[in-house]
Amino acid sequence: GESVGLHLPTLSVQEGDNSIINCAYSNSASDYFIWYKQESGKGPQFIIDIRSNMDKRQGQRVTVLLNKTVKHLSLQIAATQPGDSAVYFCAENIAGGSNYKLTFGKGTLLTVNP
Amino acid sequence: DAGVIQSPRHEVTEMGQEVTLRCKPISGHNSLFWYRQTMMRGLELLIYFNNNVPIDDSGMPEDRFSAKMPNASFSTLKIQPSEPRDSAVYFCASSSSGGRVETQYFGPGTRLLVL
Numbered sequence: 001g002e003s004v005g006l007h008l009p010t011l012s013v014q015e016g017d018n019s020i021i022n023c024a025y026s027n028s029a030s031d032y033f034i035w036y037k038q039e040s041g042k043g044p045q046f047i048i049d050i051r052s053n054m055d056k057r058q059g060q061r062v063t064v065l066l067n068k069t070v071k072h073l074s075l076q077i078a079a080t081q082p083g084d085s086a087v088y089f090c091a092e093n094i095a096g097g098s099n100y101k102l103t104f105g106k107g108t109l110l111t112v113n114p
Numbered sequence: 115d116a117g118v119i120q121s122p123r124h125e126v127t128e129m130g131q132e133v134t135l136r137c138k139p140i141s142g143h144n145s146l147f148w149y150r151q152t153m154m155r156g157l158e159l160l161i162y163f164n165n166n167v168p169i170d171d172s173g174m175p176e177d178r179f180s181a182k183m184p185n186a187s188f189s190t191l192k193i194q195p196s197e198p199r200d201s202a203v204y205f206c207a208s209s210s211s212g213g214r215v216e217t218q219y220f221g222p223g224t225r226l227l228v229l
Contacts (some may be wrong), residue, residue: 043222046218089156093215099214100209
């Protein structure tokens, strides 16, 4: 889930398990969403995106699900590996707004135990 | 390929000092962004340049912050005077497609600590 305070929500999984990271967004006018991965000491890295006319999109080992009714987004990582350990956050772009502007969530820390 | 390059990677300074952060975008990219990341506020857009021209600086916190892009391969973000609340990680990102969100590539960031 998303952080509302000083501490990031955390998810700890065993290597090989599937991970599900959740994100709630607030603006019903948002029509484009991106999941980013941020490893320690690095900048955010694009993982996968989805537009509001879709409810599911799959990439390599990752799937993003979008539920517009409840304004919820999730990132599923299959067969989680130690290299997946990072902070993951979602970002939204508002339809009709600037196409360069994203509103970022505060992130979830994923820890993969070997 | 060299990605976005930022310097310094770490900066520790005292309150009241001037701080200059530097960014070299990916060659050929015509859009550049400065972001600030804190635990409290997450990642926030400070300013966006397109073809070296500032397009949106609505995220710049106050007059103590200024950004320049004198040419296509270099940008600076300056804080003068710095304050402890400016402590954060500052990211530069660049894009080749008019700044569209899905095409922004982030640099490694500059971790700033103002004492």
